[in-house]
Each structure stands twice: as structure tokens, then as C-alpha cells.
Amino acid sequence: MNKLLHKKQMAQNVTEYTFNAPDVVRNAKAGQFIVLRVDQKGERVPFTIFDYDKEKGTLKILVQTVGFSTQKLSRLNEGDYVSDIVGPLGLPTDLSFAKKVVLIGGGIGAAVIHPQSKVLKKANIDVDVILGARDSSLIMYEEDFKKYANNVYVMTDNGSLGEKGNVVDKLRYLIETGSNYDVVFAVGPLMMMKAVSNFTKTYSLKTIISMNSIMIDGIGMCGGCRLTVGGETKYACVDGPEFDAHLIDFDEAIMRSRLYQEEEKACRLRGEKND
Ligand code: FES
Numbered sequence: 001m002n003k004l005l006h007k008k009q010m011a012q013n014v015t016e017y018t019f020n021a022p023d024v025v026r027n028a029k030a031g032q033f034i035v036l037r038v039d040q041k042g043e044r045v046p047f048t049i050f051d052y053d054k055e056k057g058t059l060k061i062l063v064q065t066v067g068f069s070t071q072k073l074s075r076l077n078e079g080d081y082v083s084d085i086v087g088p089l090g091l092p093t094d095l096s097f098a099k100k101v102v103l104i105g106g107g108i109g110a111a112v113i114h115p116q117s118k119v120l121k122k123a124n125i126d127v128d129v130i131l132g133a134r135d136s137s138l139i140m141y142e143e144d145f146k147k148y149a150n151n152v153y154v155m156t157d158n159g160s161l162g163e164k165g166n167v168v169d170k171l172r173y174l175i176e177t178g179s180n181y182d183v184v185f186a187v188g189p190l191m192m193m194k195a196v197s198n199f200t201k202t203y204s205l206k207t208i209i210s211m212n213s214i215m216i217d218g219i220g221m222c223g224g225c226r227l228t229v230g231g232e233t234k235y236a237c238v239d240g241p242e243f244d245a246h247l248i249d250f251d252e253a254i255m256r257s258r259l260y261q262e263e264e265k266a267c268r269l270r271g272e273k274n275d
Pocket of ligand 1: 217220221222223224225235237
């Protein structure tokens with residue numbers, strides 16, 4: 001059982017949760033994830049580790065309330081308990097070879113790049129951050145990122161915050177005006193990551209993305225996170241969640257992700273009736 005210590009609404013349908021989870025955070029590293037069950041009958045749901053404090057034994061995750069289990073989680077109050085949290089899982093990120101990195105977070109993708117920004121700052125690696133979203137209500141942690149990054153750029157589709165445009169527009173501008181990044185690390189919707197990857201391919205610029213969004217049970221049992229990387233079959237939860245973007249078959253991943261949308265909708269409706 002893990003106690004929910006703190007709950008904070010960050011955007012519409014996006015909540016930051018802080019749990020007491022000393023055993024999980026003891027060995028946690030940026031890029032890894034946990035699997036949480038709200039109650040004993042609940043499904044196992046993977047979440048990226050957003051932040052952790054090893055001394056206090058606390059773990060933060062950022063959750064978009066979109067499905068049955070995340071709705072159940074959203075109904076918990078501070079002081080309540082979840083059944084269990086397992087982790088850390090997945091391979092940690094290693095950007096120690098880099099000299100200058102640009103982190104790109106689309107919407108809730110900010111949750112994945114956040115721990116990276118802290119690690120890079122600590123390692124004295126230059127880092128810029130580009131945050132992108134549909135509108136200002138989905139831009140999160142801008143001030144927080146300023147503590148770790150040299151520059152934080154905000155892009156919104158409608159121009160309601162930062163500049164009007166998307167993250168690729170900004171990346172193109174930065175590269176064309178001399179920002180000599182050696183790694184791009186991008187996390188967000190599959191379409192966004194595909195667009196970033198297609199763009200950086202033209203510069204042969206190393207690009208890493210996280211496929212955390214396609215994971216379902218997170219423990220290698222369901223097969224839901226299967227993807228093709230460099231012509232080989234991989235599983236995001238076991239072999240990733242991070243991969244070389246230029247090797248990923250994004251079209252296949254996008255098609256597979258759509259297969260589960262109907263199932264999730266049906267599950268949500270069934271759950272609402274039984275709750
Ligand atoms: Fe189920 Fe990877 S998430 S096999």
C-alpha cells in the first residue's frame with residue numbers, strides 16, 4: 001500500500017500525484033517508469049517517473065485522466081492509499097555523452113523530459129527546452145524548467161502562450177540559427193514525435209523518443225507495446241521505453257495505438273456502470 005501524500009491539478013484533466021514510495025525511488029533514475037494499481041481488482045497502469053526525492057522517499061507522477069483507471073485514481077484524496085506501486089522499471093536514459101541537448105515536450109510529454117532536465121543540469125550538459133501544446137492551458141512547468149535549462153521556448157498552436165506554431169517550427173529555427181545540438185530528446189503524441197524525427201533525419205541529428213504512451217500493462221505480458229525498431233520487433237516496456245527515433249516505424253505504432261482506443265472506451269463505460 002502506498003499513501004497519496006499530495007495531489008495537484010496542473011491542467012485540465014492533468015494531475016500531479018505525490019506518493020510515499022521509498023522502496024521504489026531508492027534506485028530510480030530518469031527515463032524509468034512505475035506500474036500502479038489503484039486497488040486490488042484494478043488493472044496495472046504504467047506511469048513515467050516525473051520526479052523523486054530519495055531522502056524523503058517520495059515519488060511524483062503526472063497523470064492525464066483519460067481512461068477507466070486514471071479516473072479511479074483521480075477520485076482518491078490526499079491520505080488515501082493505492083494498492084501497490086512497482087518499480088523502477090524500464091531502462092534509464094543515458095545522455096552523458098552529449099554536449100548540448102534540446103528536450104522537447106508535447107503536452108504531458110513534459111513529465112518525461114522533466115527528470116532529464118534535472119540530470120543534464122547536474123552533469124553540466126547544456127540543455128534547452130521546447131514545450132508545445134494546443135493552447136496555454138496545456139503548457140506545464142515552464143518556470144520549473146527555467147531552473148535547469150539555458151533557454152525555455154513555449155509554442156502553442158493558437159498562440160495563446162509563447163509563440164504561435166509547433167515544436168518543429170521552433171526546432172528548425174534554432175538549428176538554422178546555429179544552435180549546435182548533438183541530441184534531440186522528444187516526448188509527446190506519436191504524431192509529434194514522428195514529425196520531429198522526420199525533420200531531424202534531414203540533419204542526421206541523433207534523436208531519442210519515449211514510447212511510454214503505447215504501454216498498457218508495463219510488465220511485458222500484454223504485447224500492447226510491440227513496435228518495430230530498425231526492422232526488429234521490440235517491446236517498449238522491456239526494451240525501452242526510449243529508442244532511436246530514426247529507426248522506429250511510426251506509422252505502424254500509430255495504427256496499433258488506435259486499436260486500443262475503442263477497447264478503452266468500452267471499458268470506461270462498463271466501469272462507470274459498475275462503480
Ligand atoms: Fe504490455 Fe509492454 S506494455 S507488453
